[in-house]
Amino acid sequence: MKKSFSILTTLIIFSSTIFGQNTFTLSSNDLGGEATIIEEFNGFGCTGENQSPQLSWKNAPVGTKSFAITMYDPDAPTGSGWWHWVVFDIPANTSELKSGTGNTKLNLTPQGAIQSITDYGAKGYGGPCPPEGHGLHQYIITVYALKTDKLGLNENTNPAVVGYYLWNNTLAKASIVTYYQRRKK
Template sequence: MKKSNLILAIIITFSSSIFGQNTFTLSSKNLGGEATINEEFNGFGCTGKNQSPQLSWKNAPKGTKSFAITMYDPDAPTGSGWWHWLVFDIPTNINELVSDAGNTKLKLAPEGIIQSITDYGTNGYGGPCPPEGHGLHQYIITVYALKTDNLGLNENTNPAVVGYYLWNNTLAKASIVTYYQRSKK
């Protein structure tokens, strides 16, 4: 009986170490499965508060030298989706962005990070604003663990170039998906 308990304990310990590993994870204290008027863009016919959600991440892989965050709508009727937020050169000692950090005028984001231009043509966060009656759009918010201290880009870099540099430097990534739609008025 003692021998079988010892074997069972070894199997449980081994299983926990293999399957219970901590994975790179992104979470939000104020963003749920559907975006709200708080996150909605204020412009293009939308009247939301345009507040970026609070985001936090943990368990970055070994070798991570910086982080980046993007928010992307693949359902936008553009042929190439819509980039709502691009944040990069986030140091590894940072693991959270507070709510509304995407408002560059408020200076809530950690000093030194870069928020480049979105498909709205502005820097910082630009919330959901799908066409009226276009149905649910998904908004993919992703944190990237990067193998470089900085991307060597600036606040005027367009989303396609930022995406290219992210693709070339990503060690791991974690995402949250939220949905939003505008009804016809």
């Protein structure tokens, strides 16, 4: 009986150590299951406010030297998806981007962070704007914990190249998914 109790206690401690660990997590105070007119792009026939959502993250792995954020629509009818936001070289002591950070004119990014070009051809955040009648699109927002403090890229680097550097330097990543469908005007 004592041996069974000891084994059971060991299993419980082991399970809570393995399964109860804090994981790298991304969250947003602004986003729910669907994006809104606040996040929607203003252009390409869309008339939203084009405001990037608030994002916060916690439990980055040991060894994290910087972060990056991307927002990607795999449902865009391009054959390669659509990159809506690419931010990198975010300092390791950062754990949040405020609402509107994607507007490069507001200078809300942490010092040293770079917002490069999107598939809209502009720097900063470009919100959801799926084609009319194309149905719901998913928007995957990902934070990357990186093993380098700088990627060595600049604000004119295209999303595919940034993605390659992210792939080579990622320690962990966490994502949230939101959906959006353009409403008929």
